[in-house]
Amino acid sequence: MNSVSTFLETQRRTGSGPRTETAADVSHCLDAAVGRLRALQHDEGWWKGDLATNVTMDAEDLMLRHFLGIATADGDEQTARWIRSQQAADGSWSTFAGGPGDVSTTVEAWVALRMAGDDPAAEHLQRAAAFVRANGGLEGCRVFTHMWLSLFGLWSWHDCPDLPPELIFLPSWAPLNIYDWGCWARQTIVPLTIVSALRPVRPVSFDAADLRTGAPRPPKDRLPSWSGLFQRLDVLLHGYTSLPVKPLRNLAMRRAVEWIVARQEADGGWGGIQPPWVYSLIALHLMGYSLDHPVMRAGLAGLDGFTVHEETEDGPIRWLEACQSPVWDTGLAVAALLDAGVAPDDPDVLRATDWLLDEQITADGDWQVRRPDLPSAGWAFEFANDVYPDTDDTAEIVLALRRVDHPEPKRLGAALDRSVAWLTGMQSRDGGWGAFDADNTRTWAEKLPFCDFGAVIDPPSADVTAHVVEMLAAEGRAEEEPCRRGVQWLLDAQEQDGSWFGRWGANHVYGTGAAVPALVAAGMPTDDPVVRRAVRWLEDHQNDDGGWGEDLRSYRDPTWIGRGDSTPSQTAWALLALLAADEDSDAVARGLRHLVETQREDGGWDEDRYTGTGFPGDFYISYRLYRLVFPIWALGRYLERFRGRDERRPA
Incomplete structure (x- = not known):
């Protein structure tokens, strides 16, 4: 029995903690969450949480x-x-x-x-x-x-x-x-x-x-x-x-x-x-x-x-709502269902896949000012935003849809191949990826008297770069130059304390939760010092209740980095990194227990704190679906890694 299961079994036998559970409770928790996510899907196939x-x-x-x-x-x-x-x-x-x-x-x-x-x-x-x-x-x-x-x-x-x-x-x-x-x-x-x-x-x-x-x-x-x-x-x-x-x-x-x-x-x-x-x-x-x-x-x-x-x-x-996120939410939801063990040809998965395929952008956009010869093939964040596809959505959608067993495999494969080519072409000269543009790194605009609020340029970030690197690795391209340069960018961006800054999510928990799975997927050994420093940082910042949280004040006040009330989304981000690092520890068990104990009767979770970032230091977002899809990812990956999918039947 691994130490996570041992920890949970000890909880059951000794009755320690506010409630007891075995690994079976994790499976039950996941099934309830999957049922909740299915219930939220629109008839047309998409998901959207209020922002x-x-x-x-x-x-x-x-x-x-x-x-x-x-x-x-x-x-x-x-x-x-x-x-x-x-x-x-x-x-x-x-x-x-x-x-x-x-x-x-x-x-x-x-x-x-x-x-x-x-x-x-x-x-x-x-x-x-x-x-x-x-x-x-x-x-x-x-x-x-x-x-x-x-x-x-x-x-x-x-x-x-x-x-x-x-x-x-x-x-x-x-x-x-x-x-x-x-x-x-x-x-x-x-x-x-x-x-x-x-x-x-x-x-x-x-x-x-x-x-x-x-x-x-x-x-x-x-x-x-x-x-x-x-x-x-x-x-x-x-x-x-x-x-x-x-x-x-x-x-x-x-x-x-x-x-x-x-x-x-x-x-x-x-x-x-x-x-x-x-x-x-x-x-x-x-x-x-x-x-x-x-x-x-x-x-x-x-x-x-x-x-x-x-x-x-x-x-x-x-x-x-300042914006809407149906494409992003749908891509994350499909990945969550697949990680939960839902069949790759499940009707809900296929409906979402067909909707996403129809949302792929082939029109011209402003990003072509820097990449004029690159054919369009990305996805945007919103229902209607054809001028501005983004690399983050596109990477996550490729990661999810490549796993789908679609009745038209050639159609799906061709669409994803085009997206991979687009993403590769959007790499910046320094090896990283920004969200909407390539090489959007000039800082002149930041010095203007007008610019006293929010980010005004779109340079590469650790979270976006990590998602693209993870996608390229899943595509079997880990040894190719774009992926290797992306890995090097991530290595250069690691903070001295072992974490990564999170541009589009709060904050170092998000950046670290993205970077570790990407580096491991790209071939980095889990005992590499880079991974071990990240693991230590996460373990050092786990809350007493077993969860993780990072207050948005961390963008302006370093004393808040890694500190804040536990949230289901941030707890899941930390678990995703620890599971990718092959951690089999009390920290993982306590994180799982936190998710099990805080789940609502309807299968979802409450999340009063904001965990999404628009402009670091100035503008933040509460993604209402984050509190559901990311815990499903973490719970599903735990069961896949430590128990095996054949021991459970997802809802």
Whole structure:
């Protein structure tokens, strides 16, 4: 009997722990989870969990509707009810559940509630205003917040960084051209150049004096420094914007409009995410697009598809998803079912496979600016985002679908072969993979005064690189140069403590949970020092309850790295790494026990903490399906490794 089974059997015999279980309980837990996952599949074959973020999405949606003149009293109240429900005891709103208050988020929530008709003397708004003043005031907010307030006369456009539309003319080789930005950032920047140039103001009936501290503007950074240089360049750009004659300005704005319209997706949105969507609607409206123009109608209608309506004890609420993840969720769900022992020709697996095959992208996209001769064959994150397939989705889908026993094997094989070629071609020069673009590594944009919020470039990351390396290894290409270079990139990226940084998931637990399975799949021995350091890091950061968790504050405060309340998704990530490292230890047994003990009666798990990352340090996501699919992966791989599939029959 291996030590994991011995540990579990000891628990059964001695009655130690809050409840007892044997390895059979792990199997029962997995069967219940698989049943829950099956029940959540859409008739068309896909899965999608709601994506919760923070109330800036809802505040900006409300402000957008007021700016466009389409707000309704009922819609305002439903949004306001949701925003109020998310306020913390100290009066603030945070960027993630359980996190510290954020000044900019709180300011936007306060303004939205005022627009919805809340009394500024109301206790909840008084607490919010006091929090803002005590933490730097309106003066200390991020640029995005200042721009939103400038739209309504609550802040001065003169005090916002200038974004010249003439950027659209810069060739792709020039510094600060729009393709130097990550895809999410360029889609936001292009419409904002129009908004910044036109500087519209549609005044509201209140001011923001309650939020101000009267603090002076901070001094410019010293020269010589890139940030100091760009701050002084911004002064010149403001002067240029104030000139009565700007020969290229109108042409640049028309070119920007053409660029925006050409990238509207089938669902009416832009990039499948909220920021470029709302800014594109504002920019097009300012450029003369009426609300009944087909582009505007489609854009506004599409936002309704991102809106979640719920009934609460206090009345109906509405909140906005920042993005949607059906392709990602479906790829993960298929892999989870297969790891759980579900037959590769199972009807649910085949329905999902057929849906995914129909979602493969063959259209051109912005990534071809860096890879013009590479045929398109990736998958995107969303229902409709053909311009921006990503390497992460594509790698995970190839890993899952290659294991499917499809009735049309040639069709499936050809689609996956094309995707492998696309992924290989998207490798950056340094050997790693970014999510949406290759070689998107220039850091000029990060120094601009505008860029005080979120990641704006898309360099290779450990989690994405690991997923592609694992896929290439599964394809039998571990000895080929792209995979070897990817492995070397991962080796170079390992932290001194043995972990890896997680770009798209929280945080070092996610990065380590991706890197170890990839390296082992690529041929690294499990007793290699690289793997052993990672194992020690995971074991050292296991919580007393047997789970793992890492608070999102770890992106800004290193003392939080590897620390946080246990969550089912992060516990599963750690287990996936330990199982790949062939660990047969008490740490694995305790992690399994944690998942068994915290499972709900319906087969799922609760996860109040956010474990997804949009912009490290600034913007986070709660993927509602993570808490189910990743535990299924971990439980299934444990049973496969330590018991054998022939000893169990999955649900």
